[in-house]
Amino acid sequence: MSEGTRIVTLMGVFALFGCIQFGCEQQAVKKTEAVTIKQAGEKEVQAKPEEVARVETPAPRPVKKEEMAPHPKDKRTIQQIISEITGEKIGPDNSGDLYHGGLTATYTPPEELLPGEGKFGKLFGFLPLIRWYDPDHYYTPNLNVSGEFKHEECVMCHMVQTPGIVAQWKKSKHATAEKGIVGCDKCHGNNHQQLYMPSWRHCGECHPEQKNGHRAGKFGSHTYAFHVSIVETPWQIAKPAAEVTACATCHGIAENRCDGCHTRHDFSLAEARKPNNCGICHTGLDHYEYEMYKESYHGMIYESEQHTWDWTKPMKPANYKTPTCAYCHMKDGEHNAQKASTINSHMGTALVDRGAPRFKEARQNWVDTCKGCHSPRWATDQFEAMDEAVKISFTKWREAMKIVVDLYNDGMLDPMPNDLAPDYAGHYTFSLLGGEGRMYNVSDIERTSFEMLVYITNAVYKAMAHGAMYGATYGKGAFLQDRWLIQIKSEASRLRRFKALENQVGIEHKAYDFWKHGEYTDMLLGWKRKPGDVDKAACKHEGEKCLVE
Incomplete structure (x- = not known):
């Protein structure tokens, strides 16, 4: 098909699109002019402008399959295209060379x-840095110095070697403990060829109460933050290791080590009690806890007065004007942060009325926590407002899902699952129902829907639970839901109208191959998975729904 023919065909499609959208009677005709009309088998007549609307437009000519917009035929890589335009050489991205825009570089996977x-x-x-975040499984010493040494x-x-570490240790209680100094050899061993990085197991030898609390959580807690929420989760293993390393490190600290909250080597209680400590992990998109706390009156008072507080004192109302993360979630030093929770709602993506009988x-436990500064009735009203905000937020999500599911059932997603790279299981499952639930390797409307639930509906709960009224509405919650719902409706409208156009003109649309293949997309796990690759017996979900197929 010639370029001219293709342009004419597209113009015909857009003209038809205008008819469907606005009505074919709305043509570009000046109201003051008469129009000459000649219908089949009739002589020319002069029609008045108001009579033009009654003239029927002939049905469009069906477009032949060979006239359909073709798939891109340029088989060159983007590196080749840009290199030919700019003259910049093509080379590996680990060479140390500077690639403007990175477009002429080729990917080199990790060496190890x-x-x-x-x-x-x-x-x-995992990338090798995992040895520092899951030391029990991965850390191995590689030091040249040999021998056994005392503290x-x-x-x-x-x-001389690491003076900062020594200075930190000298400020810690380990250096001044009444029962004896806790020195280097106690935490790392004394054989320099067999040194180890301490995990919660080593800390628990001296701190059994805290260890037991840390290990007592259920699914969704710090207890399983790494060995379930990372190593058994599709969103982690489906992508290249280099992309999701940050997820693994944050979760690894939370489960495997104690120095995520008490950073070494001074292991300060005061440091662990401050909200910005928790904010290292509990921040951003699908876990907005820290941001919501900072937007609340509690957060405002903390920011204004925290520099005057004695953070070495226990977390009691008499010692702190306003609660912090540790005050509410680790009462009396409880190290099972999930203990005070009502129910695990998968970071707010599941609906539950926490006010149910x-x-x-x-x-009542939460009301009692607030009683340090507030009346029980005030606290009860706040929690009931949270319940209602959560329930109404899910009405928008369900409205959106009905629209998207109807598109899926009618085969109108662009692309449909079969037109994408396979998911982590090697299947082509609809991502929002039965699939892994993802924001990548999906149609645009599925991605928008995922964000509406995981990033925004979730945020309504997090905001109301932390007293962030702006966050619950204008900031990151309800009014953003409105925007995402409109985007979903708009995209659904576009998909349905395009399908109507295609049916009218005889186009049989096939999703373009770039949805299924590409330099990055070809690295996704679904392409590599084979039967027998999954050891179902190793699952640690303990009765929770587990995606293993």
Whole structure:
């Protein structure tokens, strides 16, 4: 098909689109002019402008398949195209050369990956830095110094090698403990060829109460933040390791180590009690807890007065004017942060009314927590407002899902699942129902829907739970839901109208191949998975729904 023919055909499609959208009677005709009309088998007549609307437009000519917009035929890579335009050489991205825009570079995978764990261990490997975040499984010493050393000898050497660490340790209670100094050898061993990085297991030898609390959580807590929420989760293992390393490190600290909250080597209680400590992980998009706290009156008072507080004192109303994360979620030093929770709602993406009678005891616990500064009635009203905001937020999500599911059932998603790269399981499952639930490798309307639930509906709950009224509405919550719902409706309208156009002119649309293949898309796990790659016996979900197929 010639370029001219293609343009004419597209103009015909857009003309028809105008008829469907505005009505074919709305043509570009000046009201003051008469129009000459000649229908089939009739002589020319003069029609008055108001009579033009009654003239029927002939049905459009069906477009032949060979006249359809073709798939892109340029088989050159983007590197080749840009290199020919700019003259910049094509080369590997690990060469140290500067590639303007990065368009003439070719990807080189990591030189080393450490084997994964759990049921997906055969499919996913970690970058070497995981040794610092899951030390029990991955850390191995590689030091040239040999011999066994006492604590005093460690300090003497490290005052030269790593003086900052020694200075931190000297400020800690470990250096001044009444029951004896907790030195380097206690936490790392004394054989320099067999040193280890301490995990919660080592800390628990001296801190059994805190260890037991840390290990007592259920699914969704710090207890399983790494060995379920990372190594058994599709959103982690479905992507290249280099892309999701940050997820693994944050979750690894939360589960595997104690120095995520008490950073080494001074292990300060005061530091662990401050909200910005929790904010390292509990921030952004699908976990807005820190932002919502800062937007509340509690957060405002904290920001204004925290510099005057004695953070070494226990978290009691008499010692702190306003609650912090630790005050509410780790009462009396409880290290199971989930203990005070009502129910795990998967970061707010599941709907539950926490004010229901079955949660009466848990609700009263939260009211009692607020009683340090507020009346029980005030606290009860706040929690009921949270319940209602959560329930109404899910009406918008359900309205959106009905629109998207109808598109899926009618085969109108562009692209449909079969036109995409396979999901983590090697299947072509609708991502929002039965699939892994993702914001990538999906149609635009599925991505928007995912964001509406995970980033925004979730935020309504997080905002109301933390007293962030702006966040619950204008900031990150309800009014953003409105925008996403409109976007979903708009995209659904576009898809349905385009389908109507295609049916009218005889086009049989086939999704373009760039949805299924590309330099990055070809790296997704679904292309690599084979039967036998998953060890279902290694699942640690403990009764929770587990995606293993």
